[in-house]
Amino acid sequence: MTYVRHKTPLPPAGKVEVRSTEGEGAANRHTLFAFVRPLRLTPEQVSWLQISPLALVLFCLVAAPIVLFLVVSFFDYDRIGIYPAFLMDNYRDLLTTPATLRVYISSLKFALIVWAITLFLGFNIAWFLIFHIRTTMMRTILFLLCAIPFWTSGIIRTIAWIPFLGRNGAFNQILMALHITEKPLTFLLFSDFAVIITYVHLFTLLMIGPIANSMGKIDPALLEAARDAGASRWRTMTDVVIPLSKTGIALGSILVFTQVMGDYFVVKTMSGGQSASIVSLLSNQINAMEYPPASANAMLLVIFVAITVACMMRVVDVRQELVK
Amino acid sequence: MDPRFDVELVAVTKRYGTTLAVDDISLRIPRASYCCLLGPSGCGKTTTLRMIAGHEAVSAGDILINGDNVTLDPPIRRGTAMMFQSYALFPHLNCLDNVAFSLKMRGIGKAERHAKAREFLGLVHMANYAERLPSQLSGGQQQRVALARALITRPKVLLLDEPLSALDPFLRIKVREELKRLQRELGITFIHVTHSQDEAMAMADLMVVMDDGRIRQSGPPREVFEQPVSAFVARFIGGHNVLQGARGPIAVRADRCRLGVAGDSPHVSGRVAAVEYQGTMVRVALAMDSGDEASALVPDAAFYSAPVEPGDAATLVWSEPDAHVLAEM
Amino acid sequence: MVVAVSGSGRALGPSENRPWTFYALGGLFFGFLAFLYGPMFVIYLLSFQGPNGGVTFPMVGTSLTWFRDIVKPEQMADIPAAFERSIFLASVVSAITVVTSVAAGLGFRRRFRGSFILFYLAVASLVMPSLLVGFGIGLGFQVLGLHNNMFTSALGAQLTWTMPFGLFAMFAVVNRFNRSYEEAAADLGATAWQRLRHVTLPILLPGIIGVAMGAFTLSYDEYARTTLTIGNHNTLPLEIYALISSATSPMLFAIGTVTTAVSFLLIGMTLVVVFRMQRRRRAIATEN
Numbered sequence: 001m002t003y004v005r006h007k008t009p010l011p012p013a014g015k016v017e018v019r020s021t022e023g024e025g026a027a028n029r030h031t032l033f034a035f036v037r038p039l040r041l042t043p044e045q046v047s048w049l050q051i052s053p054l055a056l057v058l059f060c061l062v063a064a065p066i067v068l069f070l071v072v073s074f075f076d077y078d079r080i081g082i083y084p085a086f087l088m089d090n091y092r093d094l095l096t097t098p099a100t101l102r103v104y105i106s107s108l109k110f111a112l113i114v115w116a117i118t119l120f121l122g123f124n125i126a127w128f129l130i131f132h133i134r135t136t137m138m139r140t141i142l143f144l145l146c147a148i149p150f151w152t153s154g155i156i157r158t159i160a161w162i163p164f165l166g167r168n169g170a171f172n173q174i175l176m177a178l179h180i181t182e183k184p185l186t187f188l189l190f191s192d193f194a195v196i197i198t199y200v201h202l203f204t205l206l207m208i209g210p211i212a213n214s215m216g217k218i219d220p221a222l223l224e225a226a227r228d229a230g231a232s233r234w235r236t237m238t239d240v241v242i243p244l245s246k247t248g249i250a251l252g253s254i255l256v257f258t259q260v261m262g263d264y265f266v267v268k269t270m271s272g273g274q275s276a277s278i279v280s281l282l283s284n285q286i287n288a289m290e291y292p293p294a295s296a297n298a299m300l301l302v303i304f305v306a307i308t309v310a311c312m313m314r315v316v317d318v319r320q321e322l323v324k
Numbered sequence: 325m326d327p328r329f330d331v332e333l334v335a336v337t338k339r340y341g342t343t344l345a346v347d348d349i350s351l352r353i354p355r356a357s358y359c360c361l362l363g364p365s366g367c368g369k370t371t372t373l374r375m376i377a378g379h380e381a382v383s384a385g386d387i388l389i390n391g392d393n394v395t396l397d398p399p400i401r402r403g404t405a406m407m408f409q410s411y412a413l414f415p416h417l418n419c420l421d422n423v424a425f426s427l428k429m430r431g432i433g434k435a436e437r438h439a440k441a442r443e444f445l446g447l448v449h450m451a452n453y454a455e456r457l458p459s460q461l462s463g464g465q466q467q468r469v470a471l472a473r474a475l476i477t478r479p480k481v482l483l484l485d486e487p488l489s490a491l492d493p494f495l496r497i498k499v500r501e502e503l504k505r506l507q508r509e510l511g512i513t514f515i516h517v518t519h520s521q522d523e524a525m526a527m528a529d530l531m532v533v534m535d536d537g538r539i540r541q542s543g544p545p546r547e548v549f550e551q552p553v554s555a556f557v558a559r560f561i562g563g564h565n566v567l568q569g570a571r572g573p574i575a576v577r578a579d580r581c582r583l584g585v586a587g588d589s590p591h592v593s594g595r596v597a598a599v600e601y602q603g604t605m606v607r608v609a610l611a612m613d614s615g616d617e618a619s620a621l622v623p624d625a626a627f628y629s630a631p632v633e634p635g636d637a638a639t640l641v642w643s644e645p646d647a648h649v650l651a652e653m
Numbered sequence: 654m655v656v657a658v659s660g661s662g663r664a665l666g667p668s669e670n671r672p673w674t675f676y677a678l679g680g681l682f683f684g685f686l687a688f689l690y691g692p693m694f695v696i697y698l699l700s701f702q703g704p705n706g707g708v709t710f711p712m713v714g715t716s717l718t719w720f721r722d723i724v725k726p727e728q729m730a731d732i733p734a735a736f737e738r739s740i741f742l743a744s745v746v747s748a749i750t751v752v753t754s755v756a757a758g759l760g761f762r763r764r765f766r767g768s769f770i771l772f773y774l775a776v777a778s779l780v781m782p783s784l785l786v787g788f789g790i791g792l793g794f795q796v797l798g799l800h801n802n803m804f805t806s807a808l809g810a811q812l813t814w815t816m817p818f819g820l821f822a823m824f825a826v827v828n829r830f831n832r833s834y835e836e837a838a839a840d841l842g843a844t845a846w847q848r849l850r851h852v853t854l855p856i857l858l859p860g861i862i863g864v865a866m867g868a869f870t871l872s873y874d875e876y877a878r879t880t881l882t883i884g885n886h887n888t889l890p891l892e893i894y895a896l897i898s899s900a901t902s903p904m905l906f907a908i909g910t911v912t913t914a915v916s917f918l919l920i921g922m923t924l925v926v927v928f929r930m931q932r933r934r935r936a937i938a939t940e941n
Contacts, residue, residue, distance in 0.1 A: 065789020
């Protein structure tokens with residue numbers, strides 16, 4: 001982005017007209033209201049005006065609720081309501097129940113498995129689309145084919161697996177028709193397997209997109225230069241392509257990881273009640289109107305996600321990538 | 325065996341689907357020579373270079389390097405090294421690691437490959453920039469690093485794809501001299517693709533003019549310039565008027581043409597279209613009565629003793645021995 | 654002279670044939686597509702299940718019974734009303750998102766104090782578990798003594814999802830925009846407003862339409878942020894969510910088929926509009 005920062009000098013006293021050199025919001029003297037003293041805005045003020053609605057929403061509806069979690073997490077509560085207090089009980093309960101550790105481990109396990117699978121799929125599919133498909137037209141079509149299901153509701157895509165994986169489901173019938181198994185497999189549905197399959201189905205695109213975007217910026221001459229220098233396919237991948245697409249890998253990883261960590265619906269629906277996630281536990285507490293412990297739980301999760309994402313963002317400057 | 329040629333192309337053809345990019349070309353490049361492939365864009369010169377490099381498969385024909393048939397060999401086994409038009413420096417590696425890359429691929433230890441890479445950076449006067457990333461270098465500096473990276477593989481043939489096109493005109497002339505010097509000192513063959521006839525004439529021992537996938541003429545630059553075989557070559561290398569002579573088309577060098585009066589010597593008449601002052605010479609562009617265009621390069625003193633202006637009637641005169649009959653149109 | 658490095662050199666030689674990796678990765682790619690589409694085709698198929706059929710195979714005849722069930726009034730869920738609400742809410746969300754994120758995208762082209770915080774807040778809004786965002790907003794409303802409502806809390810909750818998305822999409826759009834167009838317009842005497850109206854917005858328009866469509870579908874499919882902020886009337890995804898736990902019949906799949914069809918219709922229309930726009934521009938460009 002070529003942007004030269006303009007330093008607009010302050011108008012010297014006595015001078016009336018100094019118009020901001022840029023800024024879409026700046027009023028100017030050709031308007032109907034020429035008699036009104038023109039509103040003079042510095043470029044920075046114009047920017048503030050432009051981002052203000054976004055800032056308002058994010059501060060009121062994202063930042064403020066986090067502060068609210070912090071406050072409410074110390075409150076007292078009973079079946080009827082919540083009461084201002086400064087109790088450590090909610091945190092003590094949260095950190096001492098084995099259930100907390102169990103759901104964190106369970107969610108982390110899902111997140112890591114799904115991350116590994118989607119990374120493998122995403123990297124290889126992006127590679128195929130970028131380095132093996134030669135025409136832009138074909139690449140766009142194939143990418144759209146991957147992206148189209150993403151526009152269907154996650155709920156629908158989740159329940160789509162039920163008739164597919166069930167005891168009499170399509171998958172079992174195919175297996176039996178091919179005589180691969182005699183009896184229908186029962187572990188397919190309502191199991192960790194089903195949860196992972198569904199996650200992979202829902203989130204692989206989040207990996208393909210950013211990685212393909214990074215790979216697309218690699219000059220194909222670099223691969224030839226590597227080949228010229230005697231690099232095998234494998235060395236070309238490890239020494240050239242992976243370092244140059246690590247931004248996409250990190251971005252995709254952040255998206256997949258946070259989506260899995262934040263899920264409650266897939267776990268509830270597909271595990272058949274056998275597994276829980278952090279958020280499904282939290283949703284139970286919310287449904288039971290236990291807001292202070294839920295807030296403490298939320299606080300812990302926010303900190304956990306913030307730390308993990310911050311760690312991943314240390315690998316690459318995501319801001320640089322997005323703004324550039 | 326000591327083959328006389330560093331590179332031999334034998335009836336090499338490249339097809340993309342139904343289009344012919346390179347059409348049955350044969351070429352022999354003698355030992356340790358500077359060869360320029362010259363032609364307009366889309367003439368097949370870059371494709372030819374890439375086939376020699378092993379980055380493009382040959383549809384038919386053979387490529388021999390140093391007497392070995394390398395048609396099916398991967399780039400690293402050919403003894404060639406390529407310098408890419410965009411330089412293709414790895415953006416995530418500093419200059420030293422860029423130059424050391426091929427040594428790393430061969431499994432050479434860090435200390436040894438870095439020492440070697442420093443040596444080659446020194447060869448191109450870039451030793452002080454070893455730790456810099458490519459993005460921190462100017463175009464000219466990037467080119468030197470790319471050169472060092474190509475030379476460290478100790479190639480028999482260095483392939484350069486439009487190496488000067490990204491440089492400004494002053495730098496271009498300096499780098500030209502330097503490339504020529506390196507080629508002489510290393511005693512290897514350079515194959516240099518360009519669309520600039522100045523560049524080719526200034527540098528080449530062997531100049532190969534290509535058009536439409538075929539070689540139109542090859543030889544030492546002086547021979548090509550003195551005796552262009554066709555109207556295309558005469559026009560493309562510049563400095564020639566292609567005119568209709570008594571026995572078919574002829575080429576006459578513009579600097580051998582004068583403005584004068586119709587007499588015994590051959591001549592054509594037309595009107596002055598434009599006058600360009602070029603310092604030592606003045607170029608007078610003429611629109612001939614036949615509809616063709618021609619120009620005369622006149623020494624400045626001669627021009628100003630009898631100046632003409634656009635719109636004036638003029639006659640282009642040359643002497644018979646300066647007319648070169650073109651073998652083909 | 655450098656001698657060969659590995660035994661697999663032959664495979665790396667130039668060849669007009671595709672390398673084996675092409676076939677391996679191509680196989681993986683089409684396998685993935687089958688994985689992606691397989692289950693969805695199963696539910697599209699099962700939504701045409703005969704009246705006596707169940708939620709799994711085999712198909713017992715074919716019928717439109719389950720589609721008719723969707724609009725039957727005595728259902729426990731009022732799907733048509735929820736559908737209407739969803740479309741309406743999504744339209745509002747989409748409109749607000751477009752205006753605010755285009756403005757913010759333009760604003761972010763300059764450095765300004767606070768841009769750093771705002772950027773990371775937008776990232777946080779996307780990576781925070783959605784249910785938590787909804788919970789926070791719902792809790793906030795309760796603390797302030799406000800009632801949850803579709804056009805206050807639910808709208809806000811959805812905006813925390815669509816606005817950061819719109820912002821990041823606009824970054825990509827704005828970065829491809831060559832600033833010299835605006836400078837040229839300014840040189841030609843265009844005022845700030847005229848530059849925006851006649852130069853910037855028309856050039857960015859395809860991207861802006863993309864943001865509008867993206868925001869619409871994100872809102873239309875949203876459930877995790879909405880569930881704790883919606884109040885008394887459910888949107889379509891929430892209605893479906895309620896149906897899953899209470900009843901399972903092929904009607905669920907019929908709803909899925911219909912909502913997917915709506916999404917596709919919308920995407921198709923947008924793509925046609927954008928495509929036409931680009932073609933018209935290209936036509937104008939070639940005329941000139």
